[in-house]
Amino acid sequence: MRFGILGETRAWHGGGEVPLGGPARRALLALLLVRPGEVVSADRLAEEIDPAGTRSAHSLQSQVSRLRAALGDGAAIERAGAGYRILVDPQHLDASRFERLAGEGRAALADGDAGRAVVLLTEALELWRGPALAALPESETARAAAVRLEEHRLGALEDRIEAGLRLGEHRAAVPELRELVARHPLRERLAGLLMRALSAEGGQAEALVMFEETRRHLADELGADPSAELTALHRELLSADPEPTPAAPPAQLTSFVGRADEVAEVAEMLRVARLVTLIGPGGVGKTRLSVEAAGLVGTGGAAGGPANQVCFVELAPLRDGAGLPQALLAALGLRQNGLQMDGGATTPVDRLIAALSDQVLLLVLDNCEHLVDDVAGLAARLLTTCPRLRVLATSREPLGIIGEHLFPVRPLDADAAVRLFSERAAAVRRGFTAGPGTVRRICAALDDLPLAIELAAARSRTLDVDDLAERLDDLLGVSRGNRTADERHRTLRSVVAWSWDLLSASEQRAARRFTVFVGGATAESAARVCGIDGGTLESLADKSLLDAVGGRYRMLETIRAYGAERLDEAGEQDSVRRAHAQHLAELVRTADPHLRRAEQLEWLPVVAAEHGDLLAALRWAVREPEVKTAFELLATAFTYLWIRGASASVAPTAIELLTAVGEAVPDGLGEEYATCVLLAASASGDAGGQVWQRHRAAAGKALAAAWPGDRRGRHPVTLLLWMMRNAVGPDPQGAYELVSSQRDCPDPWARAAAHYVSGFGHLGKGDPEAAEDAFGRALDGFRSLGERWGTALALGSLADTAGARGDRTRAIALTDEALVLTGRLGALEDSADLLVNRGDHLAGDDPAAARTDYAEAAALARRAGSSTYLAAALRGLGDMALAEGDLALAEQRYTDALERTDPHWIKSLGPRVRALTGLGRVAAARNHHAEARRRYRQAAEAADTVGAPVPEVLRMLGLARDVIESVLRPRHRAGEDGPHTGVGAAARPR
Incomplete structure (x- = not known):
């Protein structure tokens, strides 16, 4: 027998409905079904059935007997103590089925499976036939039960709409959301969903009006401000020029002839389709057509539609699909790492999804044919998880995925x-x-x-x-x-x-040699590598063999591929590629010291312009007997790669190089070898970890020999990153001593880094005054060089020590100063990290400002695709919810944060320990003491991994004394050994 209370109370058996009788019996059944299996007192039943109080106990017994007779064997109504209960399988009650399906749908949504979420939530909502518990007379009990069910219904409806938005169903959702917002003007989630739907359809101005109306309603009715999430969405809509800036389609120097109708047709296709692929033979004009169509879409010219942000990605330089995600990250202007190493806890694809999940963007993927399978897989995943993304691809063949619209490009008429x-x-x-x-x-x-x-x-x-x-x-x-x-x-x-x-012999020689440049070259670079004079370059440009744009010469990929064959036939490939690699090595060697001084901002774009050629030179040096050149290239580019967050782009090449040389350290290249190991270890997945385990010991010895303390090595940034990589591991002491021993080193940057690392050693020993002095010396050292990266690190650590002793004003001022520097560097992840720290400093005195910082940090982390920094922000939001007594929201925030942390990386230590402690406090507040003790024990075990005394690590994390005691007490109660002593963490653990 099946029962329904989501609407009029009804029962069904077999193929038909069971006659229940009059209103009293239906009300009696509804009261018992609100919580099936639980006893409802006879007095309450009598009162609910007849609020006027005219029915007697005998009358209630009579109604129960008649209801039993009506239900027959379909359900058992038992007398229990002073009341009655009904025994029903939850699967046979529509309210129970609804709550199960709604919960599964919400879980699918949280897991990113929007398609499954829509199916489950739609099935759940279809169980409703009208207002919940419609059979019950008006009473406080009935009203409370109905309100609970209706609240669940509205939450499921919001989840279903959000899932639909993630699948791109923005237009269909707008009318429904308008109606819901009109009925629930104080419900911020509905307002946020409507704002997102309107924005996705080009109604940014209307979305902003929606925010203002919601803000006014909240102020007038509740005297409250919008939540941090809604405020963050408002800021996103207001941002006219968000960072990072995607790569724009290349500027065209010639008129566009003969394809005006095709441009309009492609733009119209993009208005209704999310994936359009231009297919046709090479040279037919697919790239130019994509540029023109993207320009029309970007200006909002397609059928009077809204303007869209456009990102153009040239895939021709890629040799295989391994570098595809990194190429998209680079085109989107997203760095792959922050100031601190996150150990590959997030794959490049995950970072792309996080960055694009809320963006309205047209992604142009040009020249996909040689990577068609990889492009198809990545495009399908991005389109599935990023509902406001559209893709325009050019290829000789279709991508072959669901939803693809093909546009054959024909020769000109x-x-x-x-x-x-x-x-x-x-x-x-x-x-x-x-x-x-x-x-x-x-x-x-x-x-x-x-x-x-x-x-x-x-x-x-x-x-x-x-x-x-x-x-x-x-x-x-x-x-x-x-x-x-x-x-x-x-x-x-x-x-x-x-x-x-038709070229002269000298022009042919110049053109074939120029093919070693995959990203183009300046006239100076072409002269040094290929021996090409300026006149010959201009002649090749005049004959359309080269394009001259922005002071650089570039060769069309089709011509470059043909010229590379001629280079090989001439027997010049090795000599020219060797000259190319040596030129790149000289360039990054020249730039490297400037990247650690005041000229940092001027030199970063100089090296960045050669990034593609740097990768090409590395690939050649690894595959040919040029091991020394490969190691030197990696080591001299290390500072650039790390500050720009591009270390992951060379990680596969570093692994290949280490595989080629084995575990023996090459003679005279110990420091370069250690740098290569660090870069290889930054690879995502098991590959990086396996390389680290195999080469860590040899690399550590080589680095120690290169930096004995009384004389300088060649690559000081390697020292600092070595400490960061070893902070959570078997031997943090040795790595700490190696770096801190450089305090009298002749290299000023290394001295500053040594003082910086020493500060954490003092913190681990419980000496905050010595730590602050060390951080101050580091700050002076970095500032004397004009180096912004190290300065931001030192400022952040000084802010932490100030906050630990209660000087929150100084802590906030130092953090603000560090945020200015990370902003200039374009370090989204590190800005997120500092915002979380500032939120921690503000939480006690100004929780509203702290919540804003945490929300901004979460938004930046999502845009940058960094799970480590997102975990820290979610932990902060969990603290806010816990302080306000919202245990369910706090538990959700802490759980989400915990799922995004990597227990093997120092930057994840703070979010992990504090999220575990927060979950313990949530459990304690619910009187779930066993669960609380388990969470506290996990927090203590996580804090124990850095080698410092556990109490000191917890104090470094800013946890209050009562929290520290709650973490430690279960360890002693369980009979565990006391915390051991050792070296402090090598990087700020927040």
């Missing part, structure tokens, strides 16, 4: 091809004239492919158009000789080869 040739030829030859028939013959011979036409038109500068047409005819047999080859090889390759053959 005859008139457009003639016009394109004539315009390009007129641009290079003043007074150009030609009969339309001759030009048409040239274009037809080139299959009306835009790139082929552009290359041919460039030659009209030195050849008469009739000669050009005749020479083209002579080469047609060669260019079309292999009909079985793919379209690019049958057309574009022949055009490139023909254009190549």
Whole structure:
């Protein structure tokens, strides 16, 4: 038998409804079903059934007997003490089924499975047939039970709408959300969902109005301000130029000919579809069409639609799919690491999802054909998890995933091809004239492919158009000789080869050597690596073999691939690539000391411009017998890679290099070897951990030999990162002594870093005054160099020591100063870290400001895709909820934080210990003492991993005395050994 109380009280048995009788019996059944299996007193039943009090106990017994008769064997109504209870399988009661399905749907939503969440939540909500407990007379008890069920219903409805928004169903959700917000104007989650839906559909202004209306309602009705989450969403909508800035489509230097209708059609497709792929042969103009369509979408010109942010990602330089996520991160302007190492706790794909989950963005993926499987998998995952994302791809073949809309790009029509040739030829030859028939013959011979036409038109500068047409005819047999080859090889390759053959010997030599540059080059770099003079570079640019943009020369990928084959045939590949690698090594070697001084901001973009070539040089050096060059490249680029958060981009190459050399330290390269081990260990997954375990001991010995204390090594940043990587591990003491022994080192940056590390040693020994002195010396050292990264580290640590002794004003001022520096560096993760610290300092005196900082930190961490810093922010929000007595929300925040921490990394220590302690306090508040003791024991075990006395670690984390005692007391009660002594943590553990 099935029962229903989500609406009129009803019962069903077999295929039909059971007649229950009059209102009294329906009310009696509803009261028993509110909490099936629990005893309801006879007095309460009589009162609820008849609030007027006219029914007697005998009358109640009579109603119970009649209800039993009506239900038959379908359910048992038992007399229990002074009342009655009904025994029903929860699966046979609609309210119980609703709560189970709603809970499973919410869990699926929390796990990121929006599709499953929609199915479960829709099924749950379909169980409702009207107002809950409609059969009950009006009473306080009935009203409370109905309010509880209706609240659950509204929460499930919000969850279902949020799941739909994550799947991109913004437009369908807006009318429903408008109605719900009108009925529940004080419900902030509904307001936030409506703001997101409106913003996704281009209604940013309306979303802002929605926020203002909600704020006014909250102030007028409750005298309260909007929550931190809603305020953070408001700030996001107000941000006209959010950081980081995605890479814009490349600026075009020529007119766009013949495809106006296609541009409008692609833009319209993007208005209704979330994935559009432009497919066609090489050289047909897919890239240019994608740029023009993206520009139209970006300005809001598609069918009068809203403007969209556009990010353009050029995939042609990638050799395999391993670097695909990093390429997207770089194009989005997202650093892969913060000031502190997070140990790969988050994969690049996870960071992408976190960064894009709430962004309205058009992602243009150009030249996908050589990575089609990898691009398809990543695009499918991003589109599934990021509901406001749209993707425009160019490829020779479809990506082949659900929801893909294909747009075949055809060659130009005859008139457009003639016009394109004539315009390009007129641009290079003043007074150009030609009969339309001759030009048409040239274009037809080139299959009306835009790139082929552009290359041919460039030659009209030195050849008469009739000669050009005749020479083209002579080469047609060669260019079309292999009909079985793919379209690019049958057309574009022949055009490139023909254009190549028209170059002089010196121009051919210059062009083939230039192919070693994957990201383009300045004239100076081209001269040093390839021996190309300025005149030859300009000549190649004039003939469309190179593009000159922004002071750099770049080669089209199709031409570069052809030229690389010519370089190999000439037997020059090794010599030119060696010169290229040596040039990159010299560049980063020159930049490295400047990156630790006041010139930091000027030199970072200089090295960043060569990032693609740095990776290419590393790949070549690893695969060829150039081990010394590879190690030196990695070591000299280490400061740049770490400050820019790009260490993960070279981690696979570092692992490959270590695999090639084995476990023996190369002679004279001990410090470089240690740097390589650090970079390899930053790889995500098991690979980095395995390399670390295998090479850590040898690398530590090599680094100690390179930095004996009385003379300087070559790479001081390696010292600091070595300490950070060893802080949670088997031998923090040795790593600490290695770094702190550099306090009298000749290198000023190393001296400052040594004082910085020494401060944590003093904290671990319970000497905060000595720690503050050490941090102050570090600050003076970094400031004397004008180095912002180290200065931010020292300021943050000084802020912590000030906060620990109760000087919150100084702590906040120092943190503010550090935040200015991380902002200049573009360090989103580190800004999030500092905001959490400032929130901790503010929590006691100004909880509203603290909550704002935690919320801002969470938003920054999500944008940067950093789970470590998001965990810290969620822990802070959990503290706020606990202080306000909201145990359920506090438990959720702490649990979410705990799931995002990595127990093997020092930066996760603080969030982990404090989240575990918070969960213990939640359990204690609920009188679940066994669970509280278990959580406290876990917190103490986590604090024990850094080698410092547990009480000192807990005080370093800013935990109050009563919390410290609650953590330690269960350890002693369980008979565990007391905390041992050792070295303090090597990085601020918050």
